[in-house]
Amino acid sequence: MTPSFWQSVRLVARREIVERGREKSLLVSTGLTLLIVLGLVLVPPALGLGDPPSYRVAFAAGAQDAVAGAREAAEQLDVELDVVDADPGAARGRVADGDLDAYLEPERIVVDEDLDVELEQVLQSASRQSRATEALADAGLDPTAVARAQAVPALPVDAIDPPDPDADARRGIVSLGTFVLYGQLIGYGFWVATGIVEEKSSRVVEVLLATVRPRALLAGKVLGIGVLALGQLLLIAVVGVVASVAAGVLDLGLSAVEPLLLLLGWFVLGFAFYACLFAAAAARVSRQEDLQSVTTPATLLVVASFLATFYVSDSPDSTAGRVLGLLPPFSALVAPVRAVGGSAEWWEAPVAVALMLLAVAGLVVLAARVYEGSVLRMGGTVGLREALRGHDQPVSRSSSARRTPG
Amino acid sequence: MLEVDGLVKRYGATLALDGVSFAVEPGQVFGFVGRNGAGKTTTMRIVLGVLAPDAGTVRWQGRALDAGVRRRIGYMPEERGLYPKMRVRDQLSYLAELHGASRRDARAATDHWVERLGLSDRARDRVETLSLGNQQRVQLAAALVHAPDVLVLDEPFSGLDPVGVDVLAEALEERVRQDGVPVVFSSHQLDLVERLCDSVGIIAAGRMEAVGRVADLRAGSRARRVRVRADAFAAADGRLADLPGVRTVGHADGAVLLELEDGTDDQAVLRAALAHGRVQEFTPVRPTLTELFREVVTP
Numbered sequence: 001m002t003p004s005f006w007q008s009v010r011l012v013a014r015r016e017i018v019e020r021g022r023e024k025s026l027l028v029s030t031g032l033t034l035l036i037v038l039g040l041v042l043v044p045p046a047l048g049l050g051d052p053p054s055y056r057v058a059f060a061a062g063a064q065d066a067v068a069g070a071r072e073a074a075e076q077l078d079v080e081l082d083v084v085d086a087d088p089g090a091a092r093g094r095v096a097d098g099d100l101d102a103y104l105e106p107e108r109i110v111v112d113e114d115l116d117v118e119l120e121q122v123l124q125s126a127s128r129q130s131r132a133t134e135a136l137a138d139a140g141l142d143p144t145a146v147a148r149a150q151a152v153p154a155l156p157v158d159a160i161d162p163p164d165p166d167a168d169a170r171r172g173i174v175s176l177g178t179f180v181l182y183g184q185l186i187g188y189g190f191w192v193a194t195g196i197v198e199e200k201s202s203r204v205v206e207v208l209l210a211t212v213r214p215r216a217l218l219a220g221k222v223l224g225i226g227v228l229a230l231g232q233l234l235l236i237a238v239v240g241v242v243a244s245v246a247a248g249v250l251d252l253g254l255s256a257v258e259p260l261l262l263l264l265g266w267f268v269l270g271f272a273f274y275a276c277l278f279a280a281a282a283a284r285v286s287r288q289e290d291l292q293s294v295t296t297p298a299t300l301l302v303v304a305s306f307l308a309t310f311y312v313s314d315s316p317d318s319t320a321g322r323v324l325g326l327l328p329p330f331s332a333l334v335a336p337v338r339a340v341g342g343s344a345e346w347w348e349a350p351v352a353v354a355l356m357l358l359a360v361a362g363l364v365v366l367a368a369r370v371y372e373g374s375v376l377r378m379g380g381t382v383g384l385r386e387a388l389r390g391h392d393q394p395v396s397r398s399s400s401a402r403r404t405p406g
Numbered sequence: 407m408l409e410v411d412g413l414v415k416r417y418g419a420t421l422a423l424d425g426v427s428f429a430v431e432p433g434q435v436f437g438f439v440g441r442n443g444a445g446k447t448t449t450m451r452i453v454l455g456v457l458a459p460d461a462g463t464v465r466w467q468g469r470a471l472d473a474g475v476r477r478r479i480g481y482m483p484e485e486r487g488l489y490p491k492m493r494v495r496d497q498l499s500y501l502a503e504l505h506g507a508s509r510r511d512a513r514a515a516t517d518h519w520v521e522r523l524g525l526s527d528r529a530r531d532r533v534e535t536l537s538l539g540n541q542q543r544v545q546l547a548a549a550l551v552h553a554p555d556v557l558v559l560d561e562p563f564s565g566l567d568p569v570g571v572d573v574l575a576e577a578l579e580e581r582v583r584q585d586g587v588p589v590v591f592s593s594h595q596l597d598l599v600e601r602l603c604d605s606v607g608i609i610a611a612g613r614m615e616a617v618g619r620v621a622d623l624r625a626g627s628r629a630r631r632v633r634v635r636a637d638a639f640a641a642a643d644g645r646l647a648d649l650p651g652v653r654t655v656g657h658a659d660g661a662v663l664l665e666l667e668d669g670t671d672d673q674a675v676l677r678a679a680l681a682h683g684r685v686q687e688f689t690p691v692r693p694t695l696t697e698l699f700r701e702v703v704t705p
Contacts, residue, residue, distance in 0.1 A: 003503075003504070003505075003506050008504065011500070011503050011504055012504075015500055018496075019489075019491070019492060019496075023491075198489070198490075198491075199489075202486045202487065202488060202489060202490055203483045203484070203485060203486045203487045204486070204487055204488060204489055206451065206454070206456050206481070206483040206487060207481055207482075207483060207487045207488075207501065207548065208504065209454075209455075209456045210454040210455060210456055210476060210477075210479065210481045211476070211477045211501075211504050211505050212504055213473075376451075376456060376457065
């Protein structure tokens with residue numbers, strides 16, 4: 001029985017998954033990526049990055065009001081304040097040693113080099129309050145009445161367009177995810193490329209094309225490697241999220257799902273695009289040594305897209321950012337960044353996806369032609385025009401074998 | 407019957423094939439010989455449908471080859487043709503499945519050929535770790551594993567030691583004699599071609615210069631020659647060459663090689679030799695395939 005197109009695709013894809021899945025390099029690359037992701041998730045909190053700032057201060061004797069005020073202000077500003085007792089004679093020395101961040105004298109704040117903005121706010125407001133209370137008492141007013149008068153509730157804030165409280169976390173997921181996506185696109189794009197050159201240089205492709213149509217072979221290879229890449233990505237996502245939640249870095253449950261789905265979806269589109277690009281490039285050469293030069297344009301595109309994401313997350317509302325978020329193939333990496341940046345219009349995502357789908361559809365046709373036109377030409381690099389003209393186009397239908405005229 | 411009819415193939419300005427035609431009957435082995443670049447591989451790739459000809463057809467049982475029939479061909483490309491990193495058994499099974507076998511049948515066929523070609527203890531090894539000879543056995547197994555109706559083998563014996571050649575040749579002959587599978591194979595080992603093939607085709611610069619049964623080619627390729635060892639030459643050297651239609655073309659070990667023009671009676675030559683004394687040897691000499699080949703391919 002002759003297998004159908006899709007049966008062939010399935011067989012080819014299965015071989016890719018089984019054979020590549022057995023390769024040590026897959027395990028190594030998965031392990032390395034997991035390590036990098038875990039490192040990025042777990043190392044900053046371990047180093048105390050992102051924690052509220054904490055200060056150790058001492059107050060001159062008799063400044064109970066100021067201490068109380070400072071504690072209050074610190075709480076409001078989310079600053080950790082460690083108030084210690086200090087001998088007035090030794091306090092300045094301890095500041096100079098770095099043991100204390102500041103020493104509050106009645107008339108001045110003593111610091112070693114300069115005063116952090118948060119700590120200055122805390123100490124100044126505490127000092128201002130205690131001195132004001134003192135001045136009021138000196139003027140004969142009842143301090144408790146003054147305190148009562150001052151204890152008015154803070155004004156409520158009425159935001160017209162309030163920011164998503166999870167926006168930062170989602171932005172974090174996407175920027176880490178973009179990094180992983182970038183690695184996957186280049187890594188797996190190269191897998192497709194080396195796989196094609198392997199078949200070409202070992203001439204397996206001749207044996208295969210005697211029974212499989214070139215497009216089925218190409219599609220099976222891209223799908224098989226794509227499934228592996230997606231699987232690896234899912235694993236990374238799950239491990240990354242679980243680690244983040246366990247480490248207390250991420251304080252969100254379901255709202256992490258949306259950016260992850262966004263990333264996975266764009267990975268599928270981006271991989272389809274770049275896999276075709278890498279495949280078409282690889283089919284043109286017969287030796288692994290020649291691969292670098294023909295795949296450089298594809299690699300540069302991925303790198304450029306990745307660099308663009310930094311620009312776009314810095315200035316999400318720029319016209320260039322908007323264009324990059326819509327334009328294939330840049331959109332593969334830029335669109336998720338814009339989507340979580342909160343600056344995208346509602347129509348941008350569907351338009352970006354539609355444009356990318358169009359680009360992929362066009363590229364699939366083009367890549368298949370280049371592939372068919374060059375995969376059986378051994379030797380040097382097959383010119384693009386030559387490959388597209390494809391006068392060596394393999395046949396799979398008897399109609400293409402013409403009869404001798406006359 | 408596999409018929410190759412008037413294949414023409416151009417690569418840019420180069421005419422790679424210029425009307426290549428031959429036919430292989432069921433149960434026949436067809437040897438395809440020619441210098442490197444003469445067009446053997448191109449012809450085979452066209453038969454396989456891996457390349458499209460600019461003109462000409464390939465027919466199987468009288469019908470133009472289509473994808474369905476092409477899958478029934480077992481093909482062994484000139485070099486390699488296997489995934490270097492794939493394990494022997496997985497590789498063979500995969501190829502059988504690509505040709506339409508179910509997974510179970512593919513496994514069974516793989517086991518059969520692995521055993522038949524003496525690869526059992528290497529079945530789980532990667533192809534790249536095998537010796538050249540064993541890799542070639544795997545290649546042959548790859549061509550046979552889907553029980554093809556036709557075999558097309560490009561240089562199946564190159565680089566094999568004599569024992570390897572025998573194992574491969576035996577397996578091949580079994581397929582041909584038992585199952586009547588027609589075989590096309592190319593080779594530079596002309597003695598092997600002569601031994602295995604029922605008919606041969608000699609190709610030079612994309613043209614079939616000679617096609618036919620080896621015996622017919624040897625007999626009919628050119629004027630007859632006889633090797634004569636006789637007193638006639640010892641006594642009066644060259645006298646026989648004076649006979650009409652006879653020409654001396656060489657000497658070897660005291661014998662003389664004569665070439666007889668068409669229509670010259672060899673018995674008359676023998677009688678003339680006897681007239682001058684004893685005749686120790688009078689042997690018709692047929693050219694070997696190697697000699698034929700040299701004559702055909704050297705311009």
